Amino acid sequence: MDLYDWLVFLHVLSAFVAAGALTALWALIFGSRSASPILAPDSAIGFGRVGGILVGAGMMGALVFGIWLAIDVDGYELWDAWILASLVLWALSVWAGTAAGKAFAGDPVGGRRAGIRFQALNSVGVLVILVLMIWKPGA
Amino acid sequence: MLAAIRPDSVNLPLFLHVLGAMLLVGSLLAVALATALGWRRSDDAAGLSRFSLLTLLYGVVPSYVLMRIGAQWTEAEQSYPDDFDPAWIGIGYVTADAGALLTIVSVVLAIFGLRRLRRGDGIRLARTVGVISILLLAAYLVAVWAMTAKPM
Numbered sequence: 001m002d003l004y005d006w007l008v009f010l011h012v013l014s015a016f017v018a019a020g021a022l023t024a025l026w027a028l029i030f031g032s033r034s035a036s037p038i039l040a041p042d043s044a045i046g047f048g049r050v051g052g053i054l055v056g057a058g059m060m061g062a063l064v065f066g067i068w069l070a071i072d073v074d075g076y077e078l079w080d081a082w083i084l085a086s087l088v089l090w091a092l093s094v095w096a097g098t099a100a101g102k103a104f105a106g107d108p109v110g111g112r113r114a115g116i117r118f119q120a121l122n123s124v125g126v127l128v129i130l131v132l133m134i135w136k137p138g139a
Numbered sequence: 140m141l142a143a144i145r146p147d148s149v150n151l152p153l154f155l156h157v158l159g160a161m162l163l164v165g166s167l168l169a170v171a172l173a174t175a176l177g178w179r180r181s182d183d184a185a186g187l188s189r190f191s192l193l194t195l196l197y198g199v200v201p202s203y204v205l206m207r208i209g210a211q212w213t214e215a216e217q218s219y220p221d222d223f224d225p226a227w228i229g230i231g232y233v234t235a236d237a238g239a240l241l242t243i244v245s246v247v248l249a250i251f252g253l254r255r256l257r258r259g260d261g262i263r264l265a266r267t268v269g270v271i272s273i274l275l276l277a278a279y280l281v282a283v284w285a286m287t288a289k290p291m
Contacts, residue, residue, distance in 0.1 A: 005288040012287045013280075016164050023165020024172060027198055031190045038190045040183040046176055054168075130161075134154045 007072060011065035018058025019130070022097075022123055025051040029116060034109060041108065052101045055122075059094055063087075075139070082132045082139060089132075093125030149216045156209025159202050164279055166198030167272045174269020177262070188265030189256050192249040195268055203242055207235055230285035234278045245271050 001009075028047050031038045039047070070076045070083055077083070100118035103111035145153075170191045177187035210231065245268045252268065255261030 001288050009284055009287040013283055016161055016283060019161035020165035020168045023162050023198070024169035027166065027169040027190075027194045031193070038193070039186050040180075043176055043180055043183045043187055046180070047172060050172060127158075130157065131154065134157065135150050 004069075004072060007065050007069045011062060011069055014058045014061025014065060015130075015133075016058070018055050018062055019126055021051045021054035021058060022119075022126060025055070025119065026123070029119065032108075034112065044108070045105075048101075048104060052097075055097055056094075059090065059097070063090055080139060082135075082137050086129050086132050089125045089129050093122045093129070096121035096125065146216065146218075149213055152209050152212035152216055154209075156206055156213050159205030159207070159209050160279070160283075162202035163199060163206050164276065166194055166202055167276050167279070169194045169198065170272040171269055171276060174266055174272070177265070177269075184262050185256060185259075188262045189253065191269055191272075192252050192256070192265050195245055195249045195272070199242060199272075200246060203238065207239070210235065225289065225291050227285040227289045227291075230290075231282055234282040234285075238275055238278060241271050241275055 025048065028039070028044060028051065032044045037044070066083075066086070067078065070078045070080075096118045100115045100122060103115035103118060173187045173191035173194070177184045177191070180187065214228070248264050248268050248271075252261040252264035255264060
């Protein structure tokens with residue numbers, strides 16, 4: 001494996017960790033509906049904490065290895081429109097994810113609606129980044 | 140560069156394949172995480188077991204189907220020659236097919252586990268499903284490596 005192979009692998013693996021942990025957090029949201037919660041509050045908080053850490057680690061890894069790739073590969077530049085759009089969406093997603101974590105951790109019941117809204121924003125951002133990574137408009 | 144060597148018709152099936160794979164990994168992660176937490180929190184082991192088994196049924200199964208259909212569609216759109224048989228596609232098939240088998244076993248265990256949980260039992264079945272999920276996560280880590288590094 002050369003450097004390019006390693007960078008692609010670590011970039012995609014980081015994206016899988018972030019998107020996977022986001023999916024796990026959606027499972028937690030469905031599993032802790034206030035009408036019929038499956039999980040005890042302590043379990044939900046423990047699950048959410050690990051999920052949040054994994055989302056953060058995955059997002060950070062995807063950014064670092066993605067920028068490294070854009071610099072390393074001759075065909076891509078950091079100022080390509082689809083890469084710039086991805087960076088803006090990355091920042092928006094991280095902001096929304098942080099806000100979701102704060103809303104859920106601050107008040108799991110009262111902050112639930114706001115937390116779900118921010119979590120949805122975070123997820124849509126990651127989904128659009130995936131679309132940009134596959135289609136690479138303008139590349 | 141990658142976009143230049145990939146036909147546009149591949150993008151949609153590839154997107155569905157990757158999206159399905161991400162949802163699959165996430166659902167398996169939720170099952171594994173709930174199982175691990177259940178080992179540490181015996182007071183909520185039943186709730187965590189129920190959560191992990193329901194996540195397996197409602198999350199893992201549909202995302203596996205999306206990933207697998209996307210993979211087959213992507214390969215069809217790539218129009219590879221008949222003698223094109225690289226190791227990375229082989230690794231993908233092996234992990235997907237072995238994953239299907241283990242997922243079917245997990246579904247059966249989950250159905251029995253959920254029934255037993257209603258009677259106050261079934262935690263051991265949920266933990267078995269959790270261990271299978273960890274094995275599947277390890278297998279899919281290898282698959283992600285194969286799909287990205289593309290060993291010939």
